């Protein structure tokens with residue numbers, strides 16, 4: 001059998017680890033294995049290692065070391081940030097939260113639970129280009145608003161929100177501002193002070209670090225409550241023996257990403273635009289999300305008359321690993337909540353393809369995708385009753 005080459009373009013779901021991140025983890029399995037809570041030398045050496053990883057991460061985002069709390073990943077950081085702001089707000093009689101309809105499920109499902117617990121959530125309408133404005137946030141703020149939580153960059157359509165302006169509005173109104181920056185950190189320049197961010201969620205495996213580790217930045221003066229009770233780790237805010245190897249893998253991956261940010265962004269942007277130009281030649285196709293305020297590695301397109309799932313399966317047979325909507329919803333036949341929030345009709349939202357690049361992708365890979373996707377789309381349309389009705393003019397084209 002001919003060996004199938006793999007073209008991995010699902011980096012928004014997860015990334016492969018970098019050699020620097022793997023190397024940074026090695027010492028913490030057998031050499032520096034102590035428990036940072038132990039008073040003896042072996043423990044204290046581990047504690048110093050943990051502290052220096054924390055300092056490195058803090059410095060890379062413009063924070064102070066004691067503002068970084070390690071978590072098991074982006075989902076936990078989102079849960080802890082939102083729950084904490086909700087508890088703080090409720091203590092002051094403030095039970096209103098502002099967000100958007102196209103957040104990650106770690107945010108949306110936490111908000112849904114809070115609604116059941118008596119909080120009121122305003123979900124701002126996302127424009128058809130996948131953006132919201134700071135003015136819209138300002139208009140939604142009320143005297144009882146406890147929290148604004150809006151993602152930095154969307155995981156499906158890649159749109160980048162005007163975070164600095166939204167943060168400034170929250171600051172002026174003395175409302176806590178949390179941003180899920182899981183897709184942005186390591187891919188876009190971020191400085192929590194300049195960007196007016198109170199709380200920020202990050203996850204290592206989205207920037208070539210290990211899975212199962214992330215962090216929450218929480219500005220000094222913003223109260224944090226525990227999700228996980230236990231020991232006094234993380235300044236009493238998260239019980240459990242620290243994952244030092246993971247934390248060091250994350251710190252090394254973030255350092256590498258931040259140091260190479262300009263060239264990685266330029267490379268991915270060029271690959272992205274080549275891919276968009278190539279695939280846009282397919283008739284009745286559409287790029288979802290703003291083309292300018294967009295993650296360098298994100299391509300998201302709809303092809304009328306076909307199912308995203310069938311497209312993915314056939315592309316997989318050609319070695320192209322992509323995604324339709326987010327990994328968390330694929331497997332279900334529900335259309336993407338993100339594309340629906342952008343106002344796409346159900347039948348169009350079913351046919352989406354997300355190709356998320358990393359700086360390791362090559363021009364040859366992009367050209368392979370540009371050659372293969374049209375063939376698969378043509379084949380699927382040839383057997384699609386929906387496409388038949390569209391091409392006979394029995395139903396109108398929507399794109």
Ligand SMILES: *Cc1c(COP(=O)(O)O)cnc(C)c1O
Nearest residue numbers: 073074075104106155182183203
């Ligand atoms: C991946 C992702 C998460 C979840 O992060 P985990 O570390 O996998 O829990 C949260 N938000 C966004 C935007 C993501 O892309």
